[in-house]
Amino acid sequence: MASTFFRRIAKATPVSFAGEPRSTFGAIAAVTGGISYLYYYNSPNLAHLEEVKVEGSPKVALNPDKWIEFKLQDTARVSHNTHLFRFSFDPAAKLGLDIASCIITRAPIGQDAEGKTKYVVRPYTPISDPDSKGYFDLLIKVYPEGKMSQHFATLKSGDVVEVKGPIEKLRYSPNMKKHIGMIAGGTGITPMLQVIEAILKNTDDNTQVSLLYANVSPDDILLKQKLDFLAASHPNLKIFYTVDNPSKNWKGGSGYISKDMVVKGLPGPSDDTLILVCGPPGMMKHISGDKAKDRSQGELTGLLKEAGYTEEMVYKF
Template identity: 35%
Template sequence: MDSIKQIVAQTGLVDLKYLNTPEGEMYLQIAVASVAVGVALALYLATASTSQPKKVLETPELTLSTTEPHAMLPTITDWHPMKLVDKTALSHNTNLYKFDIPRPTGHVKGIHPEPVLGLPIGQHISVSAEIDGKNIVRSYTPTTLDGEDPGRFHLLVKAYEKGNISRYLSLLTVGQEVKVKGPKGKFVYHRDLADHFLMIAGGTGITPMYQIIKASLADDKDTTQLRLIYANVNEDDIPFVSSAQGVGRSTGSLERSVASLCKHTLSLVMYQDHALIPGWAFFAQYVLNNAPAGWTGGQGFITRDMIESHMPSGGVGARGKVLMCGPPPMMNAMKGHLDALGYPKPNTISKLDDQVFLF
């Protein structure tokens, strides 16, 4: 300590006599401690600045279950390449695309279940492609439920002349890939969400409705009443069976429950062209702008009266929701009808607890 006193005294800042007093020694001890802390901090910062950055943790090895299928979307990476394995024309401008879900590392066919997307009912995926040097992304709802077509998912997409991703998909050939990401969306369906769903869809806006309908009808504990009004321009635009129809809920049988929904995979079960039969779990009314001769469904545009006829018996105050998806002009017209019937205006971005939800 005496040598430190001599060094400090030589600076001329503090007199040596003062440093030899008890107060001076205390001052010196505090000063030395402060310098030590400063040096330690400087050494730490210097070491940190020259050290190598921490490595990002390696992707952990997957532990695959032999009973539960691996869900691809919520895990490991953002974008997943999905290979097109089948493409079927359903109308002059609408195709059904079937994509393989890649098997994760360690998957053994026959031992591990085929992978699934892991997409909650009512949510959608993003599809990305590079078009004219730009990365374009669009959202689509698969028409399949997880595990319905093991190891695959289906997309129903209408191609537009000026569309980006829709036209890109229409030009795809079997074996080519697209990039997929998800889940995305604010709507997640479960059996206790509402007692009644009034669904209004136009064109390929049917896809989120179709997914919800299938999930509900496949669940024998689901008592939700489903009512669909589905609009198209021409009969050829409908990738589903025409006219109005209804079905009951068939316990434990997805195939029988949804057998009236889609003509490219399933056959028609029942027609109901007039009054709604009480107790039917699902009822659909088809509407065409250009109705052909003999058409028994709705004609022209969806009207306020059509919507009112499919509302729950308790009206707006009942425990029901309105779900809508379709072209913007159509959706704007539907908002006007719903407002006239007393429904609340939908939010700019719909939330799950909204009574009127716009996909």
């Protein structure tokens, strides 16, 4: 059972979890947009943290070639269908996550005809600072038919989850572009936050960031307090919210992200501009087109193409 303090932290994110130094959160954890369920059979490549120590190198918890068990420390409810999960490991080690990358999780879903264990596998993006030692945090939306998210919802303190990674998505480097625009839908905010936090905590990074964030309702905006705090304290971050079902006192945008929102809210097409996109399949099709079947970037379509951006100016998570 999460403590009262832990529950409070889940709602007011500029502060940290109980027992940790005060710090802002990293990126929100979420399913990387558009990746289907993958099923893996029982693998001998399961290790514990102490098996992946490298002599002379900083100790890291992740291993890209082996499944590592991480123990659940605590949980908290963030919204009506979203939960925060903290996993612990050797306090002397770092997770070993790069910007921008995700981890892969797996959970058993039964056995095949030969009695071998089958797994459902899903990627998630930790919200905690990559430099944090001894723990990482995942923010996960629980879907009624979501095999992995339903598994997470049943976890209790002390249970373990198998993790592999990191899996690099976009290789970010400071000042790689003058202006980065972002379009996120729902839990697609997570890789955006990972990049945003990397930019804002680096005083030598002068990148300007503009975010368009779409959700069903104001109550579905994950970690809005966190986002507002970052925007209020960093002049190089601008955020515009839009929702399908606005409340009576809602002061943001209404409806799907439109071409007008893109033109007014994002940097214009330029060699010094990069637009990042992540969200559910329907939104991806509307904004940029989805990735190709082989998970490469695929053809650029949708609003971004109409607005004059090229494939070199857009990255789909």
